[in-house]
Amino acid sequence: MTAASDRAVERLRERILSGEYAPGERLGEVELADKLGVSRTPVREALRLLAAEGLVEITTNKGARVVEYPAHDLDHIFLIRARIEGLSARTAAIHASDADIDKLDEIATELAGYAAHGELDEVYRLNADYHSTLNGLSGSAVVLSTIGSLIHATVLLRTLHSFDEAAMRRSVSHHLEIVAALRARDPDWAEAVMHAHLLSARASLLGPRKHAVEETP
Amino acid sequence: MTAASDRAVERLRERILSGEYAPGERLGEVELADKLGVSRTPVREALRLLAAEGLVEITTNKGARVVEYPAHDLDHIFLIRARIEGLSARTAAIHASDADIDKLDEIATELAGYAAHGELDEVYRLNADYHSTLNGLSGSAVVLSTIGSLIHATVLLRTLHSFDEAAMRRSVSHHLEIVAALRARDPDWAEAVMHAHLLSARASLLGPRKHAVEETP
DNA sequence: CTCCGTTAGATTGCATACATCTAACCCATG
DNA sequence: CATGGGTTAGATGTATGCAATCTAACGGAG
The missing domain is CATH 1.10.10.10 (Winged helix-like DNA-binding domain superfamily/Winged helix DNA-binding domain)
Structure with a gap:
């Protein structure tokens, strides 16, 4: 190749x-x-x-x-992402360098700015950047490649639904909170926020339909 | 193709x-x-x-x-499997039919028999069967394909280390306990046992080396 | 004796030709 | 007019040929 x-x-x-x-x-x-x-x-x-x-x-x-993902599959994809990326956040809280966290902070802050002005294309780009950067901090190529295809699947959703304003604010807030958790070197906090972040996205993008699996965090 | x-x-x-x-x-x-x-x-x-x-x-x-997986990657692989297959167990506890659970019970029971006689080849085969069957019960092709490559990676480990007797007994016990949790329709229980099951396998196969990520279940 | 440049062999990457399969169309028939 | 079968055009699967690249062995210089 x-x-x-x-x-x-x-x-x-x-x-x-x-x-x-x-x-x-x-x-x-x-x-x-x-x-x-x-x-x-x-x-x-x-x-x-x-x-x-x-x-x-x-x-x-x-x-x-x-591909056309059925809603059922997308539901599972968000649940899996919540768990794997939660693991990435945990790992990052333990192993990421201060410079890594600074870079993530930059992305989250810039993303917040674009979100405030409603520039959705930039928001999407930076959001993907944020997640792939954080997953990269796990230090494992396996994590990155495993999560890659799942992220692609959710990106395809973009053409179907969009975040409402409240969901967007939640998302921005989550990104910043995760950075705070990383700075505090608190793996449990980082993992929990990332988990919530993706369950929130799942609810916003898939709508208040009946979920395939009920969560009890 | x-x-x-x-x-x-x-x-x-x-x-x-x-x-x-x-x-x-x-x-x-x-x-x-x-x-x-x-x-x-x-x-x-x-x-x-x-x-x-x-x-x-x-x-x-x-x-x-x-491929040759570095120990670091294998460590992450078990952590990811613990989470995704935990999710599969949760889903199965909610959606699996009684017949599905019977089938899983059969596999687990047969596996226990072979384990008692030390027939490792059969144990490996039925173990793979057990996990892929349970993951299939999640009802999502995405789960199955996502986990597939991770399972392959761990199968390659077979040539490196083996379970000691205590680990083998734990593994057999876990399989049976998960079936019990499914019969009880208890998603939290099922997920927790599967999580423990794979962390146990991780410890047994990778040895008591320093883990990349500390867990706080 | 060691190290480096050269070269020959082998292997991969790409393009093209042939084989097989799918699906759409047309026409014949009830 | 609807239906069924055969035919045909187009697309995919496979095989093979050719050019580019890598590997390794060889020989010469230091």
Whole structure:
């Protein structure tokens, strides 16, 4: 996997996550190869990789489509994220350097500014940045790759629902609180806030529907 | 992906998990294609898929090798498994049918029998069966695929250490206790036991080394 | 004797050609 | 007019050829 295949992965992932290729849309190999200026081989490899990431779905002899997550799965995804990212926050509270925490603080603060002005695109970008940075602080590539596909799945939600104002304020507040918990070197606090943060997002994005699993924190 | 590619994936995965291809061993495309009786193309796809599953590691222009997980990553893997499979146990306690629980009970009972006679191969097989069955009860394909690669990583451990007798008894006891918690329809109990079960396995398999993250259950 | 540059062999990455499968269309028939 | 089957066009799966890159062995200089 090198230039051609790698670029294909990046461009396809970008277009899917940005919504340019809508959920359910068919992704023909020849068409993509044509658009990207390469042959079918690297396109095929890119599609398989994205399938492993959970962004596309491949059916034998029938080709690839952008995934459409049922609400039931998304519910589970938020529950899993709540637990794994809670673990990341715990690990970070123990092992992150002060400089790491400063960087996270910067992102959270900048995010708060954009949120106050309603610049949603920037908010989404910084939110993804915040979470991936924090997960990176866990110091384990396994954590990062495991959580990666789950985060992608939730990003695809962007085109479906949006945060209301109250949820947005909660989210901003959580981000800042986690930074505070990290500075206090308090693993339990950090984990608990991150857990609440993602359960809050779950409620806001999926709506007040009946949840698949009831939580008792 | 059809016959050729699919069979290649299955056979390679089997050989890696069984230890026939040792961690760190190089997996040349032409050699595998020759052994499997297909061309390089399906072999390449199989290797990419296994890379996504976390069983092999591919470096550009340098080929594929069986992964070698550092102890640090394995530590995180058990922590993540403890949380996700704890969630599976919780979900199962709420949604599993009585027949599902019966099936799990059968597996756990049979496993206990083999453990008493020290038939380790059967124990390993039924243990994997138990966990994948329980995770399947969560009713979410996302849970199953997310946890899949993590379980593979821990299976590779088999060649490194083994359970001592006390750890084996604990493990068997946990399996049976989880079934009891499911029958009682007690999500908190089920989740707590599964959490303990995997932290116990972590301690037994990784040894009493310094953990990357301290737990405060 | 050691170290480094060169070169030959082998291996991977990409492109293309062939085989097989899916699905849509058309036409014949009840 | 609806339905069923056969046919055909397009797309995916597989095999193979070619170019680029890496590995390792070899020989020469210090």
